[in-house]
Amino acid sequence: MSASIINGRLIDPAHDIDDLLDLHIDGNVIVAVGDPPAEFAAEEIIDARDCVVCPGLVDLAASLREPGYEHKATLASETAAASRGGITALLCTPDTNPVIDNSAVVELVHRIARKLGQARILTTGALTRGLKGEHLSEMAALKAAGCVAVSNAHYPLASTLVERRALEYAATFGLPVFLRSEDRHLRAGGCVHEGAVSTRLGLPAIPSAAESVAVARDLALAEHTQAQVHFRNLSTQTAARMIGEAQSTGLSVTADVAVHQLHLTEMDVDGFVAECHVSPPFRTLADRDALRRALADGTISAICSDHQPHEPDAKQRPFPETEPGISGLETLLGLTLRLVEEKVLDLPTALARVTSGPADILGLPYGRLGIGSPADVCVFDPNRDWTLHLDEMRSEGRNTPFDGWDFPASVTHTLFNGRVVYRATPVS
Amino acid sequence: MPSQKSDKLQLNEHGRMRHFLTIEGLSRELLLQILDTAESFATLPGRPVKKVPLLRGRIITNLFFESSTRTRTTFELAAKLLSADIINFNISTSATSKGETLLDTLRNIEAMHSDMFVVRHAQSGAAHFIAQYASPRVSVINAGDGRHAHPTQAMLDMFTIRKHKGDFTPLRVAIVGDVLHSRVARSQILALNTLGVSEVRIVGPRTLLPTEARALGVHAFHDLEEGIRDVDVVIMLRLQNERMDGSLLPNEHEYFRLYGLTDERLESAKPDAIVMHPGPINRGIEMDSAVADGPRSVVLQQVSYGIAVRMAVLSMAMQSQADLGGEA
Numbered sequence: 113m114s115a116s117i118i119n120g121r122l123i124d125p126a127h128d129i130d131d132l133l134d135l136h137i138d139g140n141v142i143v144a145v146g147d148p149p150a151e152f153a154a155e156e157i158i159d160a161r162d163c164v165v166c167p168g169l170v171d172l173a174a175s176l177r178e179p180g181y182e183h184k185a186t187l188a189s190e191t192a193a194a195s196r197g198g199i200t201a202l203l204c205t206p207d208t209n210p211v212i213d214n215s216a217v218v219e220l221v222h223r224i225a226r227k228l229g230q231a232r233i234l235t236t237g238a239l240t241r242g243l244k245g246e247h248l249s250e251m252a253a254l255k256a257a258g259c260v261a262v263s264n265a266h267y268p269l270a271s272t273l274v275e276r277r278a279l280e281y282a283a284t285f286g287l288p289v290f291l292r293s294e295d296r297h298l299r300a301g302g303c304v305h306e307g308a309v310s311t312r313l314g315l316p317a318i319p320s321a322a323e324s325v326a327v328a329r330d331l332a333l334a335e336h337t338q339a340q341v342h343f344r345n346l347s348t349q350t351a352a353r354m355i356g357e358a359q360s361t362g363l364s365v366t367a368d369v370a371v372h373q374l375h376l377t378e379m380d381v382d383g384f385v386a387e388c389h390v391s392p393p394f395r396t397l398a399d400r401d402a403l404r405r406a407l408a409d410g411t412i413s414a415i416c417s418d419h420q421p422h423e424p425d426a427k428q429r430p431f432p433e434t435e436p437g438i439s440g441l442e443t444l445l446g447l448t449l450r451l452v453e454e455k456v457l458d459l460p461t462a463l464a465r466v467t468s469g470p471a472d473i474l475g476l477p478y479g480r481l482g483i484g485s486p487a488d489v490c491v492f493d494p495n496r497d498w499t500l501h502l503d504e505m506r507s508e509g510r511n512t513p514f515d516g517w518d519f520p521a522s523v524t525h526t527l528f529n530g531r532v533v534y535r536a537t538p539v540s
Numbered sequence: 541m542p543s544q545k546s547d548k549l550q551l552n553e554h555g556r557m558r559h560f561l562t563i564e565g566l567s568r569e570l571l572l573q574i575l576d577t578a579e580s581f582a583t584l585p586g587r588p589v590k591k592v593p594l595l596r597g598r599i600i601t602n603l604f605f606e607s608s609t610r611t612r613t614t615f616e617l618a619a620k621l622l623s624a625d626i627i628n629f630n631i632s633t634s635a636t637s638k639g640e641t642l643l644d645t646l647r648n649i650e651a652m653h654s655d656m657f658v659v660r661h662a663q664s665g666a667a668h669f670i671a672q673y674a675s676p677r678v679s680v681i682n683a684g685d686g687r688h689a690h691p692t693q694a695m696l697d698m699f700t701i702r703k704h705k706g707d708f709t710p711l712r713v714a715i716v717g718d719v720l721h722s723r724v725a726r727s728q729i730l731a732l733n734t735l736g737v738s739e740v741r742i743v744g745p746r747t748l749l750p751t752e753a754r755a756l757g758v759h760a761f762h763d764l765e766e767g768i769r770d771v772d773v774v775i776m777l778r779l780q781n782e783r784m785d786g787s788l789l790p791n792e793h794e795y796f797r798l799y800g801l802t803d804e805r806l807e808s809a810k811p812d813a814i815v816m817h818p819g820p821i822n823r824g825i826e827m828d829s830a831v832a833d834g835p836r837s838v839v840l841q842q843v844s845y846g847i848a849v850r851m852a853v854l855s856m857a858m859q860s861q862a863d864l865g866g867e868a
Contacts, residue, residue: 308752308755311751312564313688314686315664315687315688383549384668428669429641429669430661430685431664431665432664433663
């Protein structure tokens with residue numbers, strides 16, 4: 113089909129465009145920005161007056177639970193949630209069951225995703241067999257099957273030697289390696305940040321050094337192996353500073369942050385709030401502000417949902433026994449736009465961090481609106497605020513601390529591969 | 541269900557104690573009310589007729605997910621002296637070991653029409669969790685959750701201190717030992733500060749003290765004699781065996797040499813200082829037998845006062861149920 117999105121404020125950070133421009137789509141690609149091609153007759157006209165038209169969001173980390181954990185969520189439920197959130201490309205984590213450590217599981221996920229046709233599902237292959245941190249996975253086969261990166265999810269590697277070899281092997285095939293830097297010995301079974309709140313509540317705690325120690329190790333190995341290392345889900349000011357310093361010496365490492373880390377702190381855990389049990393834990397206000405600055409200066413070039421949907425049971429336990437994670441697909445855009453409201457980022461930069469920023473980390477042609485690019489588009493109305501209500505969520509996981517929060521803009525249309533996959537009900 | 545801050549959860553709209561989960565958020569007046577109520581019960585065990593009929597017809601359930609002898613027994617005795625019926629559940633040996641979730645266990649026991657749960661659990665926050673999910677007609681008393689709180693122990697310690705010292709405001713109190721892992725210490729510190737003592741100190745090696753002493757409102761000391769200098773009360777904490785495995789402390793000998801309380805070391809405290817311990821004591825590790833059995837030790841009084849304080853807490857929480865109306 114063909115479509116024109118007209119009268120909107122088109123923001124395409126990858127091409128430095130922020131202007132009133134129409135967008136024309138033929139089949140599954142963008143064919144023109146501005147004036148339509150000669151003799152172009154769109155089958156559908158989307159009037160985006162007073163709305164922002166931007167690339168569909170690219171999310172570098174979403175745990176989609178299928179196969180193996182369908183009691184938490186399924187690819188069908190979560191891609192529907194993604195569309196509502198304006199996300200058109202999701203990189204799923206390898207911690208499924210079976211683990212994404214062989215081409216059969218990759219193909220299974222891609223087959224289901226193709227059938228659903230709701231969003232672009234990209235896969236992260238396991239760095240080690242079964243994510244056990246010991247034997248290297250078949251990375252060449254994983255890449256051939258379609259994996260665009262490898263990672264060990266949140267599982268530790270057995271040793272620095274395994275890490276060195278894994279980075280070297282991944283670099284052989286040009287696969288980016290996503291690392292969740294955390295020293296498991298310093299983590300020591302902790303579940304919250306080691307600080308004032310953990311001291312008062314007597315909760316087992318994770319010191320900031322658990323992250324900075326691991327980042328130092330990983331930076332040294334990134335430099336040594338020259339592998340393409342991407343730091344996932346930073347939580348501390350020290351880690352952000354170390355990565356910024358490494359980048360300024362020419363090391364081509366990248367980093368992302370989970371969007372909830374930019375809004376909440378250890379104080380939000382007070383009262384044993386299980387919805388705020390995340391890994392890495394919420395840290396101090398100083399950490400949150402440093403992460404915001406690192407995001408503004410580009411040290412951190414992507415914001416993720418770090419989506420982790422859970423069944424209600426997973427959070428209905430005494431705090432330390434609850435499973436960490438937030439169901440975040442539907443609030444990724446809203447929480448990112450709140451950073452614009454709070455003057456942390458300007459709108460084009462904020463959108464860059466959820467579109468071209470993450471796509472560039474993978475070296476993939478998504479998150480942009482160039483001619484010939486896949487027609488993955490998000491249209492949102494910055495004058496239509498909304499409130500999150502748990503019972504209106506599309507995700508199977510209703511585990512979010514943002515219930516009742518107000519967000520400044522509503523997604524009105526999400527297009528994936530040229531097709532409208534989400535359309536908001538118009539305001540009456 | 542959204543979680544709530546403890547003061548909202550513990551007190552009903554009349555400011556009365558619905559649950560007793562932590563000292564945090566409770567007023568000085570309420571703590572004094574607990575102590576005064578306990579005072580009225582303190583003479584009962586010595587009388588020929590020991591029981592009062594305050595909680596006749598009520599069912600109290602001891603829900604112990606972690607083993608305990610004296611806390612469970614004193615709660616049981618307190619309930620019996622108030623004429624309540626008490627049921628003991630030792631869950632570590634029954635339901636959850638068969639895979640039942642805590643929430644299911646809770647629903648099952650609620651179906652047995654209990655009016656009150658006395659809960660002990662190995663995880664911090666477990667009593668809060670149960671209070672959030674229990675039916676509104678059930679009161680929850682925290683009998684120790686992880687490293688978080690043990691508020692009835694703290695209140696019996698306050699009761700003991702008041703018996704010996706009267707006014708709290710001029711007092712200096714030192715808490716010695718494994719503060720980091722101690723729910724007792726956390727509750728004591730909150731109670732002492734709420735009752736307005738002049739200073740609370742914590743004493744121990746850095747591996748056993750929390751990094752954020754400021755967040756607790758205490759001063760940290762690493763030298764025992766300096767830490768207990770001129771204090772009115774010395775509270776010794778129990779050192780769990782697993783802390784002595786080499787990662788937090790080299791061994792018990794060095795611990796005793798540095799932090800074990802002896803008559804000689806006690807010289808630096810005030811001459812009339814009392815020595816407390818929540819029990820059970822490791823003699824020769826936390827303190828010398830000469831101190832434990834000596835004239836300044838009030839350890840056994842703590843145990844017997846524990847009954848009166850628990851009677852006070854049980855009866856006050858039950859009274860708050862009257863605010864719900866209906867048959868109560």
